[in-house]
Amino acid sequence: MPVKQRELRASWGPDGRPRLAYRTELPGDRDLQDVLWARCPQRRGPDGLPTGDPQWRDVHPARQRECMQRLLCQVCAQPARTPKGFVFLIAPGELKPGETTLLTAQPPVCRRHTRTAAALCPYLREDPTVLLVPAPRLHGVVGALYEPAGPRIRPAPVDLGSLPYGHPFLRWYLASQMVRRLHSFEVIELKELADGR
Known part of the structure; x- marks a missing residue:
């Protein structure tokens, strides 16, 4: 609204x-x-987490802000940190060859929900570029x-x-929407996350 x-x-x-x-x-x-x-109004369940189906093309300002500010997974709203940093999924072709810094309004994802986000989000078209970012800056x-x-x-x-x-x-x-600057990142494959990265 x-x-x-x-x-x-x-x-x-x-x-x-x-x-x-x-x-x-x-x-x-x-x-x-x-x-x-x-x-923008939002519903929360007894656990304090947002309820309802994701509206991928109509980003909820408060939910996006909370995930970006606190670096929470965009799927489960839990901490998204991995042992080597944060996982960000970027649309195919968004990262240009040789580019070392990227701005994104897409919140990170936890390792458990990387494939879920890639499959459900039309922005990612099931074939995202996966970035492992040690320190995403506001x-x-x-x-x-x-x-x-x-x-x-x-x-x-x-x-x-x-x-x-x-x-x-x-x-x-x-x-x-809140924007983070991604730099010093490593481009990895989705399967590498399953191997413990």
């Missing part, structure tokens, strides 16, 4: 400058870098830029894609 424009307003930030805000801001509406996030967010228009707020007529944390436009950005 998209955020309605009437829910947004301009407010004064802690630095005394105007920024995008909700009319009634709640704890958790901003990330640790003070960026405002799109609200980079920024994907979202939508807004601007003040008199007493109202409206979407800006430009798509900026992802912005790095620290970018001055983030004060007017409504984030929907």
